[in-house]
Amino acid sequence: MKREQDIEIKDELIVRYLAGEADPEEAIALHDWLALAENRSYYEKVEAAWNNAYPAKAPRHIDARRAWDKLQGKLEPTAEMWTDRSASRWKSVWFRVAASLLVVMIAGLLLYIRIHEDKIAQVNISTLHASQRVGLPDSSIAILYHNSTLLYPQYFGINKREVSLEKGEAFFKVTPDKELPFIIHTSVADIKVVGTAFNVALQPGGLEVSVKEGKVLVYTANDSSYLEAGSTAVIQAASYTIVVKDSVNTNSWGYATRQLVFKDLPMREVIADIEKAYPYSIRLSDKNINNCRLTATFDNDSAENLVNLIAETLNLSVAKNGNVFTLEGEGCP
Structure with missing residues (x-):
């Protein structure tokens, strides 16, 4: 220079x-x-x-x-x-x-x-029974799922943007900056991006990273792999090896986007995805309702509207008591 x-x-x-x-x-x-x-x-x-x-x-x-x-x-x-x-x-x-x-x-x-620079004024965000949207210093967004903890500095330094997902799950929407890569540290692996949207789930047995947009690098002490949009990496905590699948469950980050897509799915899976995305529980009056299958797309619908539409589609009725919906009807053989 x-x-x-x-x-x-x-x-x-x-x-x-x-x-x-x-x-x-x-x-x-x-x-x-x-x-x-x-x-x-x-x-x-x-x-x-x-x-x-x-x-x-x-x-x-x-x-x-x-x-x-x-x-x-x-x-x-x-x-x-x-x-x-x-x-x-x-x-x-x-x-x-x-x-x-x-x-x-x-x-x-x-x-x-x-x-x-990564130790000054550390911010600790922990959630319990509700998700929380967190604005990061570079205008990136992290949406923490229940029982999750995220650590990040009050401001990012001149050389890097780094955060730590201590436990739980979070969906990240990272502001692009090719000169300052964004790095997420976890106990199993690290994730490096320059600007994209993806979900990180830290589980007892390992880590799952699924990509909605862009491209991310997942790396451990033993392995590394690039992930494109529409792919998922699973890392076992015992071996630190990375297994890549060319598919994603977009409903896994429905808690962050409130977008749910069901393609001929059994009600058991539909209910699990809805309960993860919304702070409500769904009960069944007849276990045969689990045998019914649903094809539908929901985009930022309220939980009440979503459950009512499902009931109408499957010829069921709905009863609501506080945060609990009960689907009533004959179900499917």
């Missing part, structure tokens, strides 16, 4: 500028360097980290003209050329000492930010 004047744009120079300690030559070099979009993006990430570390300091803006005028002023001869050379030497020594200390402080700040 050099320009024609051989001033290399490093993190230390950027932070020195943000601290108001950069020389005019350095400010001009930084201004030229920021002409590239990718450099501007990197600068903004460093600036964001600086502002988080020092919120009381207002962001600085590059003023190339002011820096150039200041530089020209330095190049003009002044009466200072005739001052005591001994005093000038002492000033020069002290300046070099101060500059060295500043560089050490800047390096320490950057190292601290990079090491601790």
